[in-house]
Amino acid sequence: MNASHQVQGVPSTQGGLARPVILLLAVCSGLSVANVYYAHPLLDSIAHDFQIAPASIGIVVTVTQIFYAAGLLLLVPMGDLLNRRKLIAIQMLLSVVALLTVAVSSSVPVLFTGIAIVGLLAVVAQTMVAAAAAFSAPSDRGRTVGLVTSGIVIGILLARTVAGTLNDWLGWRSVYLFSASLTLLGSIALYLLLPKQESKRTGIGYVRIVLSVFQLYRDLPILRxxxxxxxLIFAAFSILWTAMVLPLSSAPLSLSHTAIGAFGLAGAAGALAASFSGRLADLGYARRVSGISLAILLIAWVPIGLLYRSIGFLVIGVILLDLAVQAVHVTNQSLIYRARPEAQSRLTAAYMIFYSIGSAAGSIASTGVYAWAGWRGVCWLGAAVSGLALLLWAYDSFLKMKETDNVCG
Incomplete structure (x- = not known):
């Protein structure tokens, strides 16, 4: 991209995207991924409205996550094949239709069809991350990706708070109407403000570009x-956020759903605090940032485990955990995007598939462990997963040091 390029009258910075456009991408990516998580606090209301048995209503979340995972593989790689500006706008407009379908649904088949398409198209958030990386100057790529990724993490954390509040005031359908309205505005704004010119697209077809996602695992050790x-880090993230509602809503704490949702604000504060990690990655400190952040992730389970002594300890732990997860996540993406700049959408898909696996595994494991060993068991599980992540980083760092010594020798 030409260093003097301007985006619809908004001057670009250092040959990349203008800061207002980066912030718009962050907001829209957070809004898009939040669509996957809105249903969590709405399950009781949806079950009552459609007369679905409480034991079966959890399928709403399952369907959303399954189709989100499918979208990572089938839709995100298209960013390396098609014009990202148009692709983002079209997917967001289709999301508006899906959200409205959910909002006005009057039967279970229509509800589940809408929910499935909402999950499938929510991966546009990852297309936005890849676009942010592609449109950025190499020297600013980590910072830009960090800001946009912060929007995604904050969207995940605040989705439950927003959905719970709107549900209490206006009913569960208002959540999807609200999201549809903002998504429509976001699609128009991004279409107008994202750069029209892009680098040359890859010449291979759709099927080959999807299959090439798996080849990236073979070719790139840094991606693996x-x-x-x-x-591992998103398994730890899900272990906390899935199980946390159980002790908070039970005696002796017995907090309201609104109060529980407010913990998302603490998590968002931690995610925002980690936005600087992208800049450090740009400066060459990615490995050090990863190690320090993974150590913080492990330490965070100490105050989290002290929940029953004081809720204040949990707040501290939530902030530390979300800071650490976000810092490692941004650093990960900064490193993999450097490896193959022409395949950023496919790299995003390959990377986020593992994120999805970790999130699902953490959610399933945390509720089972809580039923078996209570909150203490959940904390030990989270600490074990976090410790394993730190050991993996240490092992990889050891191998890199040996390679360096062999070259120098």
Whole structure:
């Protein structure tokens, strides 16, 4: 991209995207991924409205996650094949239709069809991350990706708070109407503000570009290591956020759903605090940032484990955990995008598939462990997964040091 390029009258910075456009991408990516998580606090209301048995309503979340995982493989790689500006706008417009379908649904088949398409198209958030990396100057790529990724993490954390509040005021359908309205505005804004010119697209077809996602695992050791780290850190993330509602809503704490949702604000503060990690990655400190952040992730389970002594300890732990997860996540993406700049959408898909696996595994494991061993068991599980991530980083660092010594020798 030409260093003097301007985006619809907004001057670009250092040959990349203008800061207002980066912030718009962050907001829209957070809004898009939040669509996957809105249903969590709405399950009771949806079950009552459609007369679905409480034991079966959890399928709403399962369907959303399954189709989100499918979208990572089938839709995100298209960013290396098609014009990203148009692709993002079209996917967001289709999301508006899906959200409205959910909002006005009057039967279970229509509800589940809408929910499935919402999950499938929510991966546009990852297309935005790849676009942010592609449109950025190499020297600013980590910072830009960090800001956009912060929007995604904050969207995940605040989705439950927003959905719970709107549900209490206006009913569960208002959540999807609200999201549809903002998504429509976001699609128009991004279409107008994202750069029209892009680098030359790859010449291979759709099927080959999807299959090439798996070839990236074979060709890029950095992708294999960083994808495994993503799986572990987001497993730890899900272990906390899935199980946390159980002790908070039960005696002796017995907090309201609104109060529980407010913990998302603490998590968002931690995610925002980690946005500087992308800049450090740009400066060459990616490995050090990863190690320090993974150590913080492990330490965070100490105050989290002290929940019953004081909720304040949990707040501290939530901030530390989300800071650490976000810092490693941004650093991971910064490193893999350097490896193959022409395949950023496929790299995003390959990386985020492991994120999805970790998130699902953490959610399933945390509820089972809580039923078996209570909150203490959940904390030990989270600490074990976090410790494994730190050991993986240490092992990879050891191998890199040996390679360096062999070259120097």
């Amino acid at each position: 290591i960083r994808a495994l780290l993503a799986m």
